[in-house]
Amino acid sequence: MDPRHEVALDQVLELTVLLAEDMAGSLGRDGLTPARAHLLWVLRERGPSTQVVLADALRVSARNVTGLVDALEAADLVARRPHPTDRRATLVGLTEQGGTITARMAHDKALLAAGLFGGLGTEQVQTFSDTLAGVLDRLKVMVADAADTSREPT
Amino acid sequence: MDPRHEVALDQVLELTVLLAEDMAGSLGRDGLTPARAHLLWVLRERGPSTQVVLADALRVSARNVTGLVDALEAADLVARRPHPTDRRATLVGLTEQGGTITARMAHDKALLAAGLFGGLGTEQVQTFSDTLAGVLDRLKVMVADAADTSREPT
DNA sequence: TATTGTTATACTCTATAACTATA
DNA sequence: TATAGTTATAGAGTATAACAATA
Numbered sequence: 001m002d003p004r005h006e007v008a009l010d011q012v013l014e015l016t017v018l019l020a021e022d023m024a025g026s027l028g029r030d031g032l033t034p035a036r037a038h039l040l041w042v043l044r045e046r047g048p049s050t051q052v053v054l055a056d057a058l059r060v061s062a063r064n065v066t067g068l069v070d071a072l073e074a075a076d077l078v079a080r081r082p083h084p085t086d087r088r089a090t091l092v093g094l095t096e097q098g099g100t101i102t103a104r105m106a107h108d109k110a111l112l113a114a115g116l117f118g119g120l121g122t123e124q125v126q127t128f129s130d131t132l133a134g135v136l137d138r139l140k141v142m143v144a145d146a147a148d149t150s151r152e153p154t
Numbered sequence: 155m156d157p158r159h160e161v162a163l164d165q166v167l168e169l170t171v172l173l174a175e176d177m178a179g180s181l182g183r184d185g186l187t188p189a190r191a192h193l194l195w196v197l198r199e200r201g202p203s204t205q206v207v208l209a210d211a212l213r214v215s216a217r218n219v220t221g222l223v224d225a226l227e228a229a230d231l232v233a234r235r236p237h238p239t240d241r242r243a244t245l246v247g248l249t250e251q252g253g254t255i256t257a258r259m260a261h262d263k264a265l266l267a268a269g270l271f272g273g274l275g276t277e278q279v280q281t282f283s284d285t286l287a288g289v290l291d292r293l294k295v296m297v298a299d300a301a302d303t304s305r306e307p308t
Numbered sequence: 309t310a311t312t313g314t315t316a317t318a319c320t321c322t323a324t325a326a327c328t329a330t331a
Numbered sequence: 332t333a334t335a336g337t338t339a340t341a342g343a344g345t346a347t348a349a350c351a352a353t354a
Contacts, residue, residue: 005267113159
């Protein structure tokens with residue numbers, strides 16, 4: 001009922017829209033979609049991975065990973081190679097060009113962080129971050145509760 | 155270069171992911187997708203509108219609006235009727251059931267706002283909101299600049 | 309001529325189910 | 332038996348281009 005809460009939520013929602021737009025724009029310049037960029041990012045963090053691991057990390061189906069890897073392989077951003085010990089599995093790794101692009105993504109992300117928060121004082125950033133941490137915790141609880149409720153629909 | 159900025163951005167990005175998940179979950183219970191819910195929401199705010207107006211508000215192609223309206227009409231959430239003065243145009247409006255659902259969406263949104271910010275003090279919400287307003291302003295400038303640069307590629 | 313909405317076509321992301329090869 | 336990845340199929344969101352009806 002407090003209008004300040006609704007205003008704050010509206011601001012957060014606007015932020016999500018603008019961020020998605022900004023990031024899609026950056027990725028588009030590299031010819032990447034958000035889903036494909038996400039996969040590259042996971043590879044950058046985890047190193048060469050099987051497709052099952054990628055599906056789990058991205059929280060999508062194995063089938064979907066096949067498609068994303070197909071597209072990224074065609075663009076020479078990732079390469080498939082046989083798993084050394086499990087002959088069922090495939091190891092997906094970044095190519096040199098994939099490494100270059102993910103490095104640029106990391107750089108762009110740092111620029112974005114600086115652009116958004118660079119004008120704020122250290123205390124202000126800290127306060128914002130602390131508040132956000134609390135909000136995130138509450139949201140996680142709400143998401144978990146909703147999942148429980150829908151799984152057990154009394 | 156300040157790690158606090160990157161941490162804050164990571165928190166914001168996590169928030170966007172969790173929010174999208176939470177909202178998709180709520181909508182899913184109504185059998186709605188985010189795109190269709192967005193169209194309903196615009197209709198709730200603006201009242202009956204032509205498809206061109208909807209395409210503009212949603213920032214998607216006219217073709218896309220045709221598809222979304224087709225689906226929502228099949229679910230009896232919106233209805234097409236002839237425009238009173240322009241015989242080329244169609245007016246799309248919420249049905250009674252569409253009104254019920256958008257009212258529930260508004261209610262859910264208020265619940266979400268209360269859940270996220272209800273535990274915070276008035277001052278804390280205000281401070282958060284003020285900081286967020288500044289961040290939003292800076293982001294808008296960055297998005298606008300990026301659009302200029304890509305339109306006029308030196 | 310310009311605008312509104314549709315048909316035609318295509319690409320991406322997503323999912324489930326059935327299947328092959330391997331563990 | 333169970334797991335890794337693929338093929339088959341399908342639905343949703345998105346786009347551009349061509350077109351009909353109307354302004």
